[in-house]
Each structure stands twice: as C-alpha cells, then as structure tokens.
Amino acid sequence: MGKVYLVGAGPGAPDLLTVRAARILERADVVFHDALVHREVLALASRARIVPVGKRCSQISTDQRFINRSLVEAASRYQTVVRLKGGDPMMFGRAQEELDALAAQGVDCEVVPGITAALAAAAELKISLTRRGLSRSVVLATPRIGTDQHAGEWAAAVAAADTAVLYMGAGEARPLADALKQAGLPGSCPIALVQSASLPGTRNLYTTLDELPRRAPEMSSAGPTVVVLGEVLRRALSAHRSGEEPVAEPLATRASGA
Amino acid sequence: MGKVYLVGAGPGAPDLLTVRAARILERADVVFHDALVHREVLALASRARIVPVGKRCSQISTDQRFINRSLVEAASRYQTVVRLKGGDPMMFGRAQEELDALAAQGVDCEVVPGITAALAAAAELKISLTRRGLSRSVVLATPRIGTDQHAGEWAAAVAAADTAVLYMGAGEARPLADALKQAGLPGSCPIALVQSASLPGTRNLYTTLDELPRRAPEMSSAGPTVVVLGEVLRRALSAHRSGEEPVAEPLATRASGA
Numbered sequence: 330m331g332k333v334y335l336v337g338a339g340p341g342a343p344d345l346l347t348v349r350a351a352r353i354l355e356r357a358d359v360v361f362h363d364a365l366v367h368r369e370v371l372a373l374a375s376r377a378r379i380v381p382v383g384k385r386c387s388q389i390s391t392d393q394r395f396i397n398r399s400l401v402e403a404a405s406r407y408q409t410v411v412r413l414k415g416g417d418p419m420m421f422g423r424a425q426e427e428l429d430a431l432a433a434q435g436v437d438c439e440v441v442p443g444i445t446a447a448l449a450a451a452a453e454l455k456i457s458l459t460r461r462g463l464s465r466s467v468v469l470a471t472p473r474i475g476t477d478q479h480a481g482e483w484a485a486a487v488a489a490a491d492t493a494v495l496y497m498g499a500g501e502a503r504p505l506a507d508a509l510k511q512a513g514l515p516g517s518c519p520i521a522l523v524q525s526a527s528l529p530g531t532r533n534l535y536t537t538l539d540e541l542p543r544r545a546p547e548m549s550s551a552g553p554t555v556v557v558l559g560e561v562l563r564r565a566l567s568a569h570r571s572g573e574e575p576v577a578e579p580l581a582t583r584a585s586g587a
Numbered sequence: 588m589g590k591v592y593l594v595g596a597g598p599g600a601p602d603l604l605t606v607r608a609a610r611i612l613e614r615a616d617v618v619f620h621d622a623l624v625h626r627e628v629l630a631l632a633s634r635a636r637i638v639p640v641g642k643r644c645s646q647i648s649t650d651q652r653f654i655n656r657s658l659v660e661a662a663s664r665y666q667t668v669v670r671l672k673g674g675d676p677m678m679f680g681r682a683q684e685e686l687d688a689l690a691a692q693g694v695d696c697e698v699v700p701g702i703t704a705a706l707a708a709a710a711e712l713k714i715s716l717t718r719r720g721l722s723r724s725v726v727l728a729t730p731r732i733g734t735d736q737h738a739g740e741w742a743a744a745v746a747a748a749d750t751a752v753l754y755m756g757a758g759e760a761r762p763l764a765d766a767l768k769q770a771g772l773p774g775s776c777p778i779a780l781v782q783s784a785s786l787p788g789t790r791n792l793y794t795t796l797d798e799l800p801r802r803a804p805e806m807s808s809a810g811p812t813v814v815v816l817g818e819v820l821r822r823a824l825s826a827h828r829s830g831e832e833p834v835a836e837p838l839a840t841r842a843s844g845a
Contacts, residue, residue: 339605340700347702348609349602417702419709420725425718425819440710444605444675444700448595451677452698459729460683466728466744467678473723482749486724489747491740561683 331358331408333400333431335424337417337443338362342527343369345449350441358407361399365415365553374411393423397430404436417445421471421496445469447494449526450555454533456521456565464491464561472498472505484512492559499524499554502545506538509558514538519562525552535562535569589616589662591689593682595675595701596620600785601627603707608699616665619657623673623811632669651681655688662694675703679729679754703727705752707784708813712791714779714823722749722819730756730763742770750817757782757812760803764796767816772796777820783810793820793827 334353339345346354354360354373362371364383371379380399382391396412403410418424418440431438447469451458458467468490470483487493487509498505499522510516516539523533530552536544538558548554592611597603612618612631620629622641629637638657640649654670661668676682676698689696705727709716716725726748728741745751745767756763757780768774774797781791788810794802796816806812 337706342607344607344610345605345700347597347603347605349600351606352602417706417709419706419715419717421717422715423719425715428713428715438713440713442598442603442702442706442710444702445706448675448677448700448703451675452700455686455696455698457677457680457683457686459677459679461681465731466726466741468724468726468744468748470724470748471717483724486726486744486748490726490728490744 330436331404331406331410332437332439333404333410333412334439334441335412335414335418335427336441337422337445338366338370338413338415339444340416340446340449340527341365341367341525343367345444345527346370347441347443350443353409353411353441354413357409357411359403360411360413361396361403362413363415366413370413377411393426397427400427400431401434401436404431414443417443420445420469446496446526446553446555447557450494450521450523450557453523453526453531454521454557454562454565456561458492458494458557458559458561460561464559466490467492467494469494469496471496472501472508474498474501474504474508481508481512484508487558488512488514490559492561493557495556495558499545499548499556500550503542505556506541509538514558518558519560519566521557521562521565522548522554523557524548524554526555528552535566537566588694589664589666589668590695590697591658591662591668591670592697592699593670593672593676593685594699595680595703596624596628596671596673597702598674598704598707598785599623599625599783601625603702603785604628605699605701608701611667611669611699612671615667615669617661618669618671619654619661620671621673624671628671635669651684655685658685658689659692659694662689672701675701678703678727704754704784704811704813705815708752708779708781708815711781711784711789712779712815712820712823714819716750716752716815716817716819718819722817724748725750725752727752727754729754730759730766732756732759732762732766739766739770742766745816746770746772748817750819751815753814753816757803757806757814758808761800763814764799767796772816776816777818777824779815779820779823780806780812781815782806782812784813786810793824795824
C-alpha cells in the first residue's frame with residue numbers, strides 16, 4: 330500500500346512551492362492536480378503519470394467521489410501518490426472529503442502545506458495583514474451570496490475581524506458590498522483587489538466598499554482575484570488616491586490666499 | 588543600493604521553506620533572523636553574515652528601530668539583504684514597521700511569503716480549517732488578555748468565525764477561555780492545541796473550551812503552541828474521547844436489556 334500526499338501548490342508562482350513539496354513531486358508515481366497549478370510545478374514530477382482533475386482544466390468538474398476512489402485505487406498500485414491543490418490544502422481546498430475517504434480505507438496520508446492566496450496577496454501589496462495597534466485578527470472567508478438563513482454569517486465574521494481576505498466574490502461585487510454593509514462595515518472601508526498574486530500578470534486596485542461595485546469590473550476575469558478589506562489598507566489607499574486624482578485646492582482657500 | 592527581502596521561514600521544519608526563499612538565502616550577503624528559525628535554514632545562507640535579532644535568541648529584545656536602521660544600512664553596503672521571519676512576514680510578523688522604514692529611505696524591498704503556523708497546525712491534525720457546510724470562514728488572531736476598551740474585540744472576531752486559530756494564548760488558558768465565553772462561544776466548543784507544528788517534537792491535545800484551563804498545562808512550554816477552535820474539530824474530538832475514555836453503557840440501558 331502506497332502513501333497519498335495532499336500537497337499545496339501555493340498561489341501560482343512555481344518557486345513559491347515548498348522545498349518538501351518539490352521533493353515529493355520529484356519522486357511521485359502519479360499526480361492528480363487541480364486547475365491553476367503551474368506547468369513548471371507539474372514538470373517537477375518527471376517520473377509521474379499526470380492526471381488533471383480540476384474544474385477549470387477539463388471544463389468538466391470531476392466528481393469528488395471519483396477523485397476519492399482514484400486516490401484510494403492509486404495508493405494500492407503506486408508507492409507515492411500526490412494530490413496537488415492550489416494554495417494550501419486545508420484552506421478552501423476541500424481536503425476533508427479526500428482525507429476522510431483515505432482514512433476510511435486505511436490509506437496512509439500526509440498533508441504538505443502551501444502558501445495560501447491571502448499571504449501572496451499581502452506580499453504583492455507589501456502590506457502586512459496584521460499591524461500593531463491596528464489589526465490583531467485576520468479572517469479568510471468565502472462569501473455566500475444568497476438569501477438562506479446562513480447567508481449573513483460570513484459577512485458577520487468579516488465585519489468582526491480587523492482585516493479580511495475574501496477568496497472569490499470579486500465578480501459579484503454588488504451583492505458582496507451590500508452584504509458587508511448590512512453586517513456593519515462602513516462604506517469608507519478600504520479595499521484592495523489583488524488578481525493573480527505572485528504571477529507575472531498580477532494586478533491590484535485600491536478602492537472602498539462604497540465604490541467596489543463600480544470599480545471591480547475594471548479587473549478582468551483573467552485570473553483568480555482576492556478581496557482584501559481593512560484599516561491596514563487605509564494609508565496605501567490614500568497614497569494611491571493622491572497619486573491618481575490630485576486633490577484640487579479648495580476655491581475658498583485660494584480666494585482667501587490671493 | 589541593495590535590495591531587502593522580507594522572507595517567511597515557515598513554521599519550523601526547514602523543508603517547509605519555499606523554493607524562492609531557499610534560492611534567495613543561497614545568494615544572501617547578510618541575514619537578520621528571528622528566534623525560532625531552524626539552523627538548517629540559516630545554513631543555506633552559506634555566503635552570508637548571520638545576525639540574530641529575535642527576542643528568544645539573545646534573551647534581549649532587539650529594539651525595532653535598531654533593526655530598521657540595520658536593514659537600511661545593510662542595503663547601502665550589500666546587494667542581497669535578507670530579513671528572515673518565522674512563519675509568514677505579513678501574519679503576526681511585525682513586517683509593516685520594517686517595510687515603512689525601508690520605503691522611507693527609498694530602499695527596494697520584496698516580500699517572500701511563508702507557511703503560517705495555522706496551516707502547519709491543520710496539516711499536523713489532518714483536519715481542514717474549512718469544510719463544505721460547516722466552515723467557510725477562518726480567523727487567525729492573537730488574543731489580548733486585559734481590561735482595556737479593545738480587550739473583547741479579538742474574542743468577538745473569534746466567536747463570529749466558523750474556525751479560529753489563535754497564535755499565542757495557550758499559556759493563559761483561564762482568561763482566554765473566559766474572554767471567549769463572554770464573546771458567546773459555548774463551553775462545548777471543540778479545541779485542539781498544537782505545539783511545534785511541523786517539527787519532530789510536535790504534540791497535540793483535543794479538548795473543549797470548558798476544559799481548556801484544566802488541560803492546557805499538560806502542554807509544556809517547550810515550543811510555540813497554537814489554539815484551534817471550531818466545529819471542524821468535533822469529530823476528531825469525539826474519536827479521541829472514545830479512544831481515551833471508553834463510554835460506559837448507561838446502567839438503565841443495561842438493566843432494560845438484561
């Protein structure tokens with residue numbers, strides 16, 4: 330019986346993989362990978378059979394039960410089986426279903442963490458998600474746009490933390506902003522959208538909660554985008570504003586100064 | 588003028604460093620490092636002058652302004668300056684003060700993310716911090732034990748999220764548990780303490796919020812310990828309980844069955 334490694338591939342850049350993950354890939358016999366895993370990362374698995382199972386890759390969602398079965402089956406045939414996931418497996422990686430399926434069949438399993446998108450976004454912005462006197466809590470969340478009874482819970486969790494990073498949601502900016510305001514966030518809350526953090530085509534945009542629905546469409550849907558919110562962004566937002574739109578001296582001041 | 592790299596050293600295990608971080612260390616001229624960075628990681632910087640600036644290492648806290656000045660000064664003398672921090676620089680790494688100091692002097696700077704302790708703890712437990720239908724928000728926080736006006740904010744953020752990971756606080760279990768209960772968390776909330784995640788001496792312990800003050804002292808203070816809270820831990824807690832303390836069949840049932 331082989332061993333299954335649930336491995337985080339990190340945020341996108343191939344060299345943001347961990348050294349441990351790289352070494353496991355080099356000796357892998359088979360690699361089941363999500364979409365959005367860089368081809369240079371897959372190339373490390375030079376001995377392995379490569380099996381794409383991600384939604385965006387094949388355009389058809391591979392059924393989770395099929396993935397579970399495939400992992401168990403592979404462990405019975407190969408020594409080193411890798412399940413490669415974008416970011417970190419334990420953060421929005423749907424790892425639990427696979428871990429449970431493997432445990433149920435008595436398959437040995439190890440989790441190798443990866444750099445999650447929130448940390449790559451902070452590195453890209455060069456803004457710490459925590460800051461002395463300003464932020465001692467950071468929530469990572471996926472929004473749930475809808476009207477069921479749990480719809481507001483994610484927004485309440487975002488409003489209660491000092492800093493938040495939303496995985497997904499940039500494409501639904503209007504209902505996202507509405508839900509966050511309803512949860513108590515002020516319209517002036519500073520926001521940064523970060524697209525394709527760590528990759529060559531990365532882009533970012535500073536705005537506020539009030540202006541998010543108007544500004545968000547400026548980001549194409551070309552890459553995964555996270556939404557960062559919180560006072561830690563205030564100074565960068567102001568700096569961008571003063572650079573982008575020079576503030577005109579108020580007429581009254583000019584008149585009195587003349 | 589050289590460049591300063593703020594690099595995350597990850598949770599402890601030397602091979603949980605990113606490939607990018609390892610390459611930068613290999614060509615570093617000088618490395619200023621925190622306590623708790625593994626000596627094998629420092630050994631990668633074979634060309635560099637190694638300067639410890641962490642509190643636990645020297646037993647004397649190096650003044651932040653001194654670190655800031657040292658980084659700026661080093662950038663004027665060396666090409667590749669590394670500031671190596673445990674975990675991720677942007678998550679409880681006090682990176683902003685250094686980034687600001689470098690920006691103020693016009694020093695080029697890049698942030699290289701690292702695996703933060705929460706992800707290493709989840710990998711160790713083999714429990715995903717998020718889970719379909721159970722957890723879509725994860726808060727990472729440092730508790731603030733005290734009575735000032737902001738003392739309850741971190742606890743409110745923890746209570747509002749589906750899953751929480753507290754960096755620090757295991758040593759102050761009684762006031763920690765009190766603050767979390769006051770914020771609305773039930774005494775039955777499942778908890779896992781994870782010490783020295785990713786290192787050979789790692790240990791973990793499952794308990795509940797009610798029992799935390801009694802159980803927490805079982806962990807020595809030998810390594811950094813995070814506190815994980817939330818329903819994602821419920822099943823593992825039950826499994827540990829049934830293993831540790833086999834549940835006796837209630838007398839009434841036995842009597843009626845006899």
